[in-house]
Amino acid sequence: MIPSINCLTKEGWAGYALLMEKAGADALELNTSCPHGSITFRGGNVEEIIVNTVKIVREAVKIPVIAKISPMLTSPESLVLKLEEIGVDGVTIFNRFTGLEIDVKTETPVMHRGYAGHGGPWSIHYPLRWITQIRPKVKIALAGSGGVTGGEDIVRYLLSGCNAVQVCAAVYMHGYKIITEFNRELAAWMKAKNYQRLDDFRGKVCSRIKGSHEVDRKKTKIARIDNPPSAPCRAACPVYVPTQAYVRLAAKKDFAAAWRLIQAAGPFQSICGLVCHHPCEAECTRALIDEPVAIRNIKRFILEWGRKYGLKREIPAGTGQKKERVAVVGAGPAGLTAAHDLAVAGYRVTVFERLPYAGGMLRMGIPRYRLPLEVIQEEVAYIKKLGVEIRLNTTVESLAALRREFAAVCLAVGAHKERRLGISGEDAGGVEDGLSLLRRVNQGEKPALGEKVAVIGGGNTALDAARTAVRLGARTVYLVYRRTREEMPAGEMEIKAAEEEGVKIMYLVAPKKVRVEQGKVAALECINLVLGEKDRSDRRRPEEIEETDFTLRVERIITAVGQEPELPFPEIPEGWKAGEKIPDLEGLFCAGDMVSGPATVVEAIAGGRQAAAAVDAYLSESPALQPLRIGRVVEKSDVLQRTEEFRPGKREKMPEISPGERRNNFALVETGFDEETAVREARRCLACGCGVGCDLCADICIYSAVEKQGDHYVINDKCDGCGMCAQVCPNRTIIMTEREEEQ
Numbered sequence: 001m002i003p004s005i006n007c008l009t010k011e012g013w014a015g016y017a018l019l020m021e022k023a024g025a026d027a028l029e030l031n032t033s034c035p036h037g038s039i040t041f042r043g044g045n046v047e048e049i050i051v052n053t054v055k056i057v058r059e060a061v062k063i064p065v066i067a068k069i070s071p072m073l074t075s076p077e078s079l080v081l082k083l084e085e086i087g088v089d090g091v092t093i094f095n096r097f098t099g100l101e102i103d104v105k106t107e108t109p110v111m112h113r114g115y116a117g118h119g120g121p122w123s124i125h126y127p128l129r130w131i132t133q134i135r136p137k138v139k140i141a142l143a144g145s146g147g148v149t150g151g152e153d154i155v156r157y158l159l160s161g162c163n164a165v166q167v168c169a170a171v172y173m174h175g176y177k178i179i180t181e182f183n184r185e186l187a188a189w190m191k192a193k194n195y196q197r198l199d200d201f202r203g204k205v206c207s208r209i210k211g212s213h214e215v216d217r218k219k220t221k222i223a224r225i226d227n228p229p230s231a232p233c234r235a236a237c238p239v240y241v242p243t244q245a246y247v248r249l250a251a252k253k254d255f256a257a258a259w260r261l262i263q264a265a266g267p268f269q270s271i272c273g274l275v276c277h278h279p280c281e282a283e284c285t286r287a288l289i290d291e292p293v294a295i296r297n298i299k300r301f302i303l304e305w306g307r308k309y310g311l312k313r314e315i316p317a318g319t320g321q322k323k324e325r326v327a328v329v330g331a332g333p334a335g336l337t338a339a340h341d342l343a344v345a346g347y348r349v350t351v352f353e354r355l356p357y358a359g360g361m362l363r364m365g366i367p368r369y370r371l372p373l374e375v376i377q378e379e380v381a382y383i384k385k386l387g388v389e390i391r392l393n394t395t396v397e398s399l400a401a402l403r404r405e406f407a408a409v410c411l412a413v414g415a416h417k418e419r420r421l422g423i424s425g426e427d428a429g430g431v432e433d434g435l436s437l438l439r440r441v442n443q444g445e446k447p448a449l450g451e452k453v454a455v456i457g458g459g460n461t462a463l464d465a466a467r468t469a470v471r472l473g474a475r476t477v478y479l480v481y482r483r484t485r486e487e488m489p490a491g492e493m494e495i496k497a498a499e500e501e502g503v504k505i506m507y508l509v510a511p512k513k514v515r516v517e518q519g520k521v522a523a524l525e526c527i528n529l530v531l532g533e534k535d536r537s538d539r540r541r542p543e544e545i546e547e548t549d550f551t552l553r554v555e556r557i558i559t560a561v562g563q564e565p566e567l568p569f570p571e572i573p574e575g576w577k578a579g580e581k582i583p584d585l586e587g588l589f590c591a592g593d594m595v596s597g598p599a600t601v602v603e604a605i606a607g608g609r610q611a612a613a614a615v616d617a618y619l620s621e622s623p624a625l626q627p628l629r630i631g632r633v634v635e636k637s638d639v640l641q642r643t644e645e646f647r648p649g650k651r652e653k654m655p656e657i658s659p660g661e662r663r664n665n666f667a668l669v670e671t672g673f674d675e676e677t678a679v680r681e682a683r684r685c686l687a688c689g690c691g692v693g694c695d696l697c698a699d700i701c702i703y704s705a706v707e708k709q710g711d712h713y714v715i716n717d718k719c720d721g722c723g724m725c726a727q728v729c730p731n732r733t734i735i736m737t738e739r740e741e742e743q
Contacts, residue, residue, distance in 0.1 A: 004029040004068065013053055014060040021061045029092065030057055033070035047079050055086045064089035066143070071130045072097060080134050088140060092166065093131055095123045095146030120169075121147045128160045132206045135161025151185020161203035221721035222739045223705070225697075225714060229632040229731050231689030233295060236283035238606035240630055241265040241272075242711035243280050243295050244685065248693030250298050251682035253675075259306035261692070261711050262299060263313050267340045267383060268333055268362075268605055270307075270375050273300035274670075275366055277491050277600045285636045285688050291651035293684050297670075301678040313382055320387040322346040324619050327406040329396050332360020333601055334592025335412030336383055337608025338615070342410075343386040345616050345624040350389045350406070352396050360414050361593075362601065364439040367464050368666045369471070373442075399571045400585060408587040408615045411578070412608065415563040415593035421456065425514025426559070430521035434465035434560030441468055441666075450555030452476045454524045455503075456511055457560035459489040459598070465558045466503045470663050478552055479505045482529055482542045497669065500659040510542065512549065514557060524552045565594040589614050634688045634731060642730050652681040690733050697725035697734060 003020045005028065007013045013030070020028055032039050032050045039049050054067050065088050073079055080091050096119035101110040124147030131144055144157035145166035157165045170178050195201050231244040242261050249258035262269050276296055284292030326342050328335045331353035339349045357363050358380045362371065384390060396402055402409050418433035420426060430450075434457065440447060453474040455466040458481035469477045479498065481488060484507050488495060499505065508529040515523040528548035531540035567576075571585055578590035591611035592604045599607075609628055616623040655671045656662075662669050673681065687693045691712035698706040698713055705719040715725075715734075726734040 001025055002027045002029055002066070004031045006031040010053070010056055014056050017057045017061045021063050025063060027064040027066060027089070028057070028061060029066045029068050030054055031068045033068060033072070033094070047073060047075070047082075050079065051082050051086065054083055054088060058087050066090040066092055066141075068092040068094060068145070070094065070096070070098075071126050076130045077134050077137065080138055080140075084138050084140050090141035090143060090163070091134075091138075092143040092145050093127045093134075094144075094166070095119045095127045097123065119146045121149050121153075123147060124153060124156070128156060129209075131157070131160040131162060132203075132209050133211075135203050135206050148182070151182050151189060154182055154186050155189055158198060158202050159205045161206050163202075219721045220739055221723065221736045222719045223715045223721065223723065223725050223734050224737050225690070225712075225733055226735045227632050228690035228712060228733045229634045230630055231634055231687075231693075232283040232285055232636060233280040233293075234689060235630050235633040236279040238279070238603050238628075239266060239609060240628060241269070241280075241299075242692070243299075244687060244689050244694075245692035245711035246302060247293060247295060247298055247682045247685045248687055248695075250302055250678055251685060253679060255302055255305045256311065258302045259311055262302060263306075264710060266605065266609065267337055268379050268601070269299070270303045271333075271362060271371060271379060272296070272602050272605070273303050274375065275371050276602045279602075285634075285639050285686050286684055288636060288640060294651055294654070294673075294681050297652070297654050297673055298678050298682050301673040301675070304672060305675070315385060316344050318346045319343055320346065320348050322348070324348070324407040325350065325405070326408050326410065326615060326619075327352065327402050328410045328412060329399075329402070330360065330412035330414055330592070331355075331358035331380075331390055331392075332412060332414045332592060333362055333604040334414070334608040334611070335360070335410065336380065336388075337605045338410045338412060338591050338612040339388045339608075340383050340386060341609055341612035341625055342615060343383070343388050345612070345620075347616075347619070348387065350391065352394045352402075353390060353392050354395045356393050358390050358392065361416075361604075364442055365435055365461060365464070366442075366601075367438060367468050368442065369467070369662065369669050370464070372668055396569070399569050399588060403585060403587060407619055408589065410589045410591055410611050410615055411594065412591040412611070413565055413567065413594055414604075415565045415598045417564050417566045418559060419562045419564060421511060421559055421561060423511055423513055425516045425521075426557075428514055428516040428521050429519050430555060431514060431557045431559065434461040434558050435563065437465055437558055438468060441472070446472060448472070449474050452478075452552075452554040453556045453558065454478045454480055454511075454552055454554040455558045455560060456480045456524075457562075458483065458487075459560060459562070460491070460494060460600075461563075462558075462560035463490045463494045463498050463503075465560050467498050467501055469556075469558065470501050470503065471666055474556075477503045478554065479503050480509050480511060480524070480526060480552075481505065481507055482510045483531065483539065484508060487539050501663055502659075508542065510544070515551070521555060521557050522553075524554055524557055526550055526552060563593070563598045567594075587618060589618070636688070638731075639686055639688045649680065649684055651684070652677050690729075690731055694730070696728045696730065700724050700728050 003025050005016045007016055017028055032053060039046060058065050067083050067088050069076060069079060069091060071093055083091060096117045099118045103110055127144055127146060131142055135142060141163040142161060143164040143166055144162040148154060148165060148167045148170050154165045167182060233243040234240055237243060246258040246261045273296060278296040280295045281292040286293050320343065325348045328339045328349060328351045331351050335351060339351050342349050359376045362376050399409060416435060418435055449469050449472050451474065453469045455462050462479060466477050466479045509526050510529055511524055512527050513525040514521060515525055528545045529542040530545055532543040533541055535541040571582055578595040582588060589611050591607045593599055595607055596603060606628060613625040613627045616625040656669050657667060692708060703718045703720045705716055706713050706725060707716045723736050726736055
């Protein structure tokens with residue numbers, strides 16, 4: 001039996017020690033550091049008082065004496081050495097700390113008559129550290145106390161050099177049966193490690209621990225951002241515009257920085273802010289919670305904010321400095337993008353355009369209620385400022401002749417030729433293709449279409465033609481489409497807008513014949529369809545339903561069933577596909593719709609960028625332009641797992657002119673977000689990917705080592721190697737690598 005005593009006076013210590021010896025105690029523990037009335041917490045020369053107290057007891061009794069001390073002392077090691085000198089038989093080092101809790105509401109101490117003791121598993125590391133320091137320097141027995149919750153904690157104390165382990169709190173909480181469980185766990189651990197006795201591993205870790213003065217403080221690690229993953233929205237963008245970065249900057253109201261990031265992504269961003277089909281939103285992680293972030297609308301706000309406050313795009317250094325000249329045939333979005341990038345790379349670029357204006361489909365194929373003329377003109381003007389020469393009303397007769405004058409030729413003639421229906425009567429008066437109608441209207445004409453109009457097709461051109469017909473005064477506009485709404489190539493918002501404006505969309509209907517009277521359209525004969533097996537496009541093939549013919553009485557028919565490129569160049573053989581080499585015509589590159597087929601504006605821009613990079617690689621041994629590519633993409637499931645809370649709030653709706661008002665004019669339908677709405681919507685972004693928008697690494701670094709470059713971060717040479725950025729990185733992107741030896 002080993003009683004533990006705690007007293008306040010010299011007489012008390014000696015007196016109680018004698019009483020315990022007379023009572024038959026086998027040994028005596030002197031609790032000199034008890035949280036209540038502790039010598040440790042009295043101030044003054046605490047260690048000297050402890051030594052004197054233990055000396056008094058040692059001289060008073062003959063039984064073994066164990067001094068129990070707290071590691072809160074100034075130097076537990078020197079104290080234990082002094083205690084050994086005066087003849088103690090052992091020392092217990094425990095992890096219970098003196099402390100105080102205060103109720104800030106009542107402004108009173110929680111324990112009113114004394115100080116509380118705090119200990120437990122959270123502080124077991126403290127006595128372990130001192131025991132390992134003391135064990136090699138003394139011969140007396142050492143005991144460890146505090147924080148034991150299982151057999152492994154007992155192993156820790158023994159590895160540190162303890163002769164015994166106290167488990168008082170565990171017994172108090174679970175009863176004496178817990179000792180049996182601890183012994184079982186200890187025995188199982190020893191068996192797994194092939195230890196026969198406690199002495200086989202007692203104190204084993206002591207020699208492996210270095211003091212702080214022995215540790216090599218040379219910095220051996222440095223952080224590195226490795227293969228940073230992009231957010232799904234950015235990966236879905238054909239030109240990889242840094243969507244997350246500018247959305248999160250908008251959330252912080254840093255519109256100027258957001259504007260600069262968007263403009264750095266290339267030309268026609270203002271146009272994409274109005275008419276892009278926003279594949280970024282289709283991949284937005286937020287859609288798995290409620291609705292995707294309105295990325296396109298936020299971009300539009302940022303760019304209009306920049307225009308409002310007079311922000312200007314700079315002309316990059318080095319523009320036009322190279323001797324090589326490059327020709328671009330076609331001034332649509334693909335051709336002008338290629339011209340832009342090549343000019344920035346230093347080439348002297350000339351664009352040839354057969355039409356009297358630049359812009360291609362932007363100018364001729366998209367109605368002004370979606371894309372105002374001044375926005376197109378602004379983008380074209382900037383490209384001209386780069387030194388790009390645009391020759392309008394110029395038809396290229398021979399690619400070979402052009403190639404003799406220029407180091408390379410980029411062919412971007414678009415897909416302006418409408419496909420025919422292949423039905424009887426389509427050459428009648430009153431049948432017009434959609435692009436021709438849109439071109440005429442965009443040039444200022446207001447053709448009279450009559451009371452009833454039928455538009456054939458389901459793509460963007462068909463929807464634009466139908467909505468244009470409404471604005472030209474047609475009272476009834478049918479849209480005839482041979483598949484269902486789900487297969488319709490046009491965007492959902494365009495379909496919805498057309499319906500709001502009164503367009504009657506007829507699904508699973510095909511035109512059979514144009515009925516002609518006196519050389520003009522009198523009606524459109526149609527038949528109902530049903531979807532059968534899938535065709536080569538992986539869509540179910542429409543099949544006619546017998547005896548379901550019907551007639552639409554219309555005065556005008558507008559066809560919009562697809563476009564294809566016109567290639568009136570003698571060097572191009574029949575059946576040639578864009579990208580294939582033509583004998584005796586090196587240095588020819590293709591871009592845009594003539595490569596991909598009729599596509600969206602942003603896809604045409606991406607095609608122009610890829611073509612420009614290919615031209616640069618062809619002309620330069622050290623190309624400045626890189627092909628578009630994206631690396632690792634964040635897993636949406638990982639984002640949802642690590643995000644504990646989502647900011648509530650539904651997707652902000654884009655303000656629009658009412659359907660009744662917009663039927664009579666070509667004013668811009670979508671009026672745009674105001675600042676408050678844009679910021680509120682931007683704050684719905686989850687910041688899935690690495691870089692600007694996440695910012696955790698930059699926020700936590702105290703060495704200014706995380707440096708922003710555009711939309712991403714890099715680690716500079718100020719890194720101290722602390723590893724905090726690697727700890728907080730949610731995408732596990734930052735790794736710690738060996739620092740190179742300084743020369």
